[in-house]
Each structure stands twice: as C-alpha cells, then as structure tokens.
Amino acid sequence: MKSTESLPSTVYAIADVHGRADHLEAMLGYIAAHSNNRQSKPVVIFLGDLIDRGPHSPKVLDQVCSTLDLYPGSRLILGNHDFYLRELVRGALTYEDAVNWMDWGGVATVSAYSGRPVPDFEKIAADIRRVFTHHVDLLENAHTFMEMGRFCFVHAGIRPGILLANQDEYDLRWIRAGFLDHMDVLDHVVLHGHTITKSLRPEVYSNRIALDTGAYRTGRLSAAVIRRDELSHFVCTELTESGAIEVGEWRPD
Template identity: 85%
Template sequence: MTTTESLPSDIYAIADVHGRADLLEAMLGYIATASNDHRAKPVVIFLGDLIDRGPDSPKVLDQVCSTLDIYPDSQLILGNHDFYLRELLRGALTDEDAVNWMDWGGVATVSAYSKRPVPDFENIAADIRRVFPHHVDLVENALTFKEIGRFCFVHAGIRPGVQLANQSDYDLRWIRAGFLDHMDVFDHVVLHGHTITKSLRPEVYSNRIALDTGAYRTSRLSAAVIRRDELSRFICTELTGTGTIQVGEWRPD
C-alpha cells in the first residue's frame, strides 16, 4: 500500500519543451535551488515532446540526460515527436512518418543535429548515434506512462474505460478526442501535455491537469509540482520583452 510518507517529497512534471533549452535551463535551475532548500532530491517527470519546432533540441536532450543522472528516480515519457526521433535512430522511420515529422517541426531537430541535407536520414541517424549515444539511450529507455500515488503521468492522455496496463501506445502519445472532452473521473488524476491549453496557462480539471503552454511559440514553459500526493503549485519560466527569463510560481485556485 502506498502512503504519502513513501512518495517522493516533490514531483515536477514538465510538458512539451519543444527545443526551448533556454526555458528548460531556467526551470531546472529553479528545481535545483528548491531541492537544496528542502534537502531532498525531487523526481522530475518530462511529459514528452522534448524536440522539434524550437532551436535547441540536442541541448534539451543533454539537459534531460543530466537531470535523470542527478535525480535518479526521474523519468522521460516518450512524446509523439520524440517517437519519430527514436524511429529514426532505430532505422525504422517510415516514409509517411518522415513526411509528417518534417512537416510538424522535425526539420529544426535534424538540422540542429547534423549538417546533412534532409532527407539523408540514414546518415543523419548515424551522425546522432556517433556523437550523441546518450540521446539514443534516453529515448530507448523512455516510458509510455508513469503512475505515482494518485497521479498518472502521460504525454497526450488516456482512453476512457481502458485500464492503464491495456492502453495503446498510440493513444498515450496522440489522443485528444475522447480524452479532453471526458468529464468523468479516471482511476488517477492525469497529468499531460500534447495539446496547448486555450488559456496558455496550466489548466486544472476534475480528472486531469493540462500542462502544455506552447513553449515553442509563447516562450512560456510550465510545470506542475506534486507534493504529498497533492497538486501543490505551478512553475512557469517565461521569456520577457527585454530578453530575460523570469520564473514565476502560483498555486491553483
């Protein structure tokens, strides 16, 4: 039986970085300072879509690798964009997936990794495997979901009426309809990204917490903090008009 005493002191769930290493660096700096203040190592759960659209996807993966080393119970949940990178590195990227990936922001990622022209995917993958073997390990070891206490951490969401163990990988990475409009409770409170919130701020519902605030275009990256199996507060790192990054926190109503 899980008790609040056996749970991590603080869990940080960060969604949809999309290549914004600047915003993630500020977020991780905040977490490091907070954990030093509390003298306990937190758990950081990255909810996927580390890459694409933004300018610094390789640096983001470096940051995530370092975070998982510093805080060993932390995890990456594989997002639909990260899935394409994993398939590329496996040599399993289909032509259809390649077209979709490039259309949805993948050009920024492969161009940041390699100077080879698109679509020279075989050699681009070889470059990444040679220079960034830790990134290969990162995406290969990523999860599709994580349960901690009464919360479930996923990228996109879950299919109502289906047990977590029986959820399809596709739904966990892609679902919108059927999940976002589901009003009844789930077995867990679901923390997710994948769909940018209408408010461009984290949004709390009776059965889920939405954390994708569109970092690649809003310059706002958000995280939820879970403490003792309850939502404690939100953290936001945001690029200001003067070019500095500010960190704000607020508590849910």
C-alpha cells in the same frame, strides 16, 4: 515501457519543451534552487515532446540526460515527436511518419543534429548514433506512462474505460478526442501535455491537469509541483519585455 514508482516527497512534471533549451535551463535552475535545503531530492518527470519547433533540441536532450542523472527516479515519458526521433535512430522511420515529422518541426531537429541534407535520413541517423549515444539511450529507455500515487503521468492522455496496462501506446502519445472531452472521474488524475491549453496557462480539471502552454511560441514553459500526493502549485517561465527569462510560481484562481 511502463513504470510504477514509490511516492517521492516532491515531483516536478514538465511538459512539451519543444527545443526551448533556454526556458528549460531556467526551469531547472528553479528546481535546483528550491531543492538545496530539502532532505530528499525531487523527482522530475518530463512528459515528452522534448524536440522540434524550438531551436535547440539536442541541447534539451543533454539537459534531460543530466537531470535524470542528478535526480534519482526521474524519467522521460516518450512524446509523439520524440517517437519520430527514436524511430529515425532505429532505422525504422516510415515514409509517412517522416513526411509528417518534417512538416511538424523535424527539419530543425535533424539539421541541429547533422549537417547532412534532408532527407538523407540514413546518414543523419548514423551521425546521431555515433555522436549522441546518450540521446539514443535516453529515447530507448523512455516510458510510455507512469503511475505515482493518485497521479498518472503521460504525454497526450489515456483512453477512458481501459486499464493503464492495456492502453494503446498510440493513444498515450496522440489522443485528444475521447480524453480531453471526458468529464467523468478516472482511476488517476492524469498529468499530460500534447495539446496547448486555451488559456496558455496550466489548466486543472476534475480528472486531469493540462501542462502544455506552448513554450516554443509563448515563452511559457510550465511544470506542475506535486507534494505528498497532492498538487501544490505550478512553476512557469515568462519572457520579460527585455527578452530575459523569469521563473515564478503560479496558482490558478
């Protein structure tokens, strides 16, 4: 599913939560605190990979459902990890995808959803469909990308030289080579996650903004703030020495 939306005053794009409900809670608290005095509510775009690796994937989906209800126009972009969960609940998860998913953090996710042993996927899927119907709806209504002003919001990236409407969904969820090394101008500035940045900070390039800062292992969940169709700044969570989570604004040099 693809979406083109009118331009809101403020957009937060959040990438690759990967089960870190604690950091997402802190990020959403920041957004709420900085939205109370504004005339219009912001739009929050989740760039996918809500689940796996971190400890609280079902809670993250609860948080995302609540956020989409709270801020009209907000959306989830389906990530490659989220795709596996969607295919599981559809009963369409292939053997190859199941093996890959379990190797890449899926065991923690399905175990958090159901006490049934892996790989009893049929019964696990039935448990999810019965108890977490709102999560099923969230995944089924997720988008593959969004266009908004001069920006394109996507999980992994796009294939240069191909119109957005003609992009392959696999590329949108998985691409690295051919996109990350593409230096020429694109039709949109692409906001994406999927690939952890080398600096472990958000990185700004001439044609893209990379937002995956490895929250599940670094403790840094990052969001880009877009105002009036321009990048304003970033918001990042940080772990203190005491283990508390702080949220601060960050601007690259």
